[in-house]
Amino acid sequence: MITVSMGEAKSRLSDLVRRAERGETVILARAGVPVAQLVPLAQARQRRLGGWHAALGEQPSGWDEKLRPDEVFPGLYEG
Secondary structure, X not given: OEEEEHHHXXXXXXXXXXXXXXXXXXXXXXXXXXXXXXXXXXXXXXXXXOOHHHHHOOOOOOOOOOXXXXXXXXXXXXX
């Protein structure tokens, strides 16, 4: 663990960030009082589709073909 003053942190920010990325605890202090901690961001997680995608499985061929209105609304359209 390393504790540095705000003024020192300004001049050594790149070095302090590198140390935090490696897992070292970096504390920033104002007038000797700890006020902040530099920590690395967690690795971004890869987005996943919701659980419904597994239930879909393979779609039958032609599932995306356009339907005629009378196929969608039977009885609404008369000949």
